[in-house]
């Protein structure tokens with residue numbers, strides 16, 4: 001039985017797709033057989049970030065509608081043979097995702113995967129609701145600013161009332177906070193909320209803090225999830241996050257401003 | 270299956286009690302006349318209980334009294350607070366001896382229910398405790414609403430809206446571990462965030478209603 005993880009946020013553009021790609025890759029690199037599913041029907045970003053957009057033939061909606069089977073639609077990652085991608089359809093609308101359809105696909109995937117990572121679209125509409133409905137674990141992706149925190153709180157309410165686990169009175173979804181685009185310098189000047197502030201308001205377990213980093217954009221452009229870049233702070237922070245997800249105790253890093261070296265101070269950075 | 274011929278079910282009724290304050294039957298007859306002409310619909314045909322405690326020390330002819338009242342179309346079903354002689358007469362006349370509602374008065378007032386929420390109330394969620402107090406173990410987030418007909422106790426921070434005494438109970442209070450609310454209201458009197466901040470800043474406190482304004486009372490740390 002696979003663990004179903006939803007990467008969700010409410011607010012758009014906070015880093016859900018970036019995080020889904022990184023975390024799914026990280027789990028696969030740790031030897032877990034993982035599939036990452038794009039629930040953002042009509043937009044389709046995940047395959048770009050994963051660098052497999054040219055290999056998309058069938059998609060999630062084709063499988064739900066019985067127009068293709070899972071084996072035809074799943075794309076095997078180029079770099080890691082434990083990792084698969086189920087892309088979104090670019091032509092259908094979000095109502096194509098029905099509870100029965102999604103449930104059926106997840107059930108089938110559950111049989112031979114360890115982890116199913118669901119990349120949720122923004123908002124609280126059908127697509128986002130379907131992405132979180134079947135989840136066992138929720139990674140609530142949040143930027144350190146007021147509106148993102150508010151939307152994350154809203155999504156936590158949905159997880160507790162509108163998910164399968166809530167409706168069937170099962171053990172609640174495990175909720176984790178992933179703070180992304182964190183900039184210690186801007187926290188210091190009061191432009192951004194601190195890790196402590198956000199943790200206190202949302203009151204869920206902190207899974208990771210990903211610094212704002214140039215490496216993320218570079219990774220997206222080259223279609224290689226940033227976790228593969230072990231030279232970058234964001235890549236390392238995602239690797240720590242995956243370890244914590246697997247139950248390891250890992251100290252948090254990149255929470256304070258990086259001290260500039262002697263040369264950088266003279267020549268600027 | 271045969272139905273039972275009898276069935277005993279407890280049901281309570283409200284009965285009027287007629288207090289007899291004199292043993293002068295002529296005076297009673299005269300007063301009855303005026304009362305009945307003023308409000309006949311109130312008395313005629315209504316079952317009544319007689320209370321004779323005011324004339325306990327006198328020997329009263331209960332049969333004659335009953336006749337007088339029956340002639341005036343009053344239906345006497347029993348007597349209450351009767352002395353020995355009256356009770357005896359009541360028995361022969363087939364009237365019930367009714368205990369006055371002393372026991373009822375001593376019954377505890379119905380306790381208000383309490384609704385307990387054991388987690389955070391998140392943005393977009395609304396909790397309503399109808400006819401009840403509301404206790405929340407967690408925090409109430411921005412954009413969340415908690416409403417109670419009674420009082421509201423929040424063990425975490427109150428960052429959203431809290432409305433106590435929603436059905437008008439002015440004795441309701443709101444207690445929170447941090448009063449950082451968007452709105453607090455008791456029986457319709459409300460403060461918005463700015464107003465609240467003039468009275469307290471983010472600390473623990475109790476909000477209550479005095480005459481027509483809200484006030485914040487600090488709590489021991």
Ligand SMILES: Nc1ncnc2c1ncn2[C@@H]1O[C@H](COP(=O)(O)OP(=O)(O)OP(=O)(O)O)[C@@H](O)[C@H]1O
Pocket residue numbers: 009011012013014015016017018019040045120121122180181182210211212213214216217220234
């Ligand atoms: N840690 C980071 N540092 C810098 N830029 C980042 C970081 N994380 C994400 N971004 C950038 O933010 C933008 C949005 O990221 P992403 O697409 O992952 O967000 P999303 O939550 O999936 O958005 P949507 O709600 O539209 O699906 C992208 O341009 C991405 O490169």
Ligand SMILES: [Mg+2]
Pocket residue numbers: 016017018040045119120121
């Ligand atoms: Mg996305």
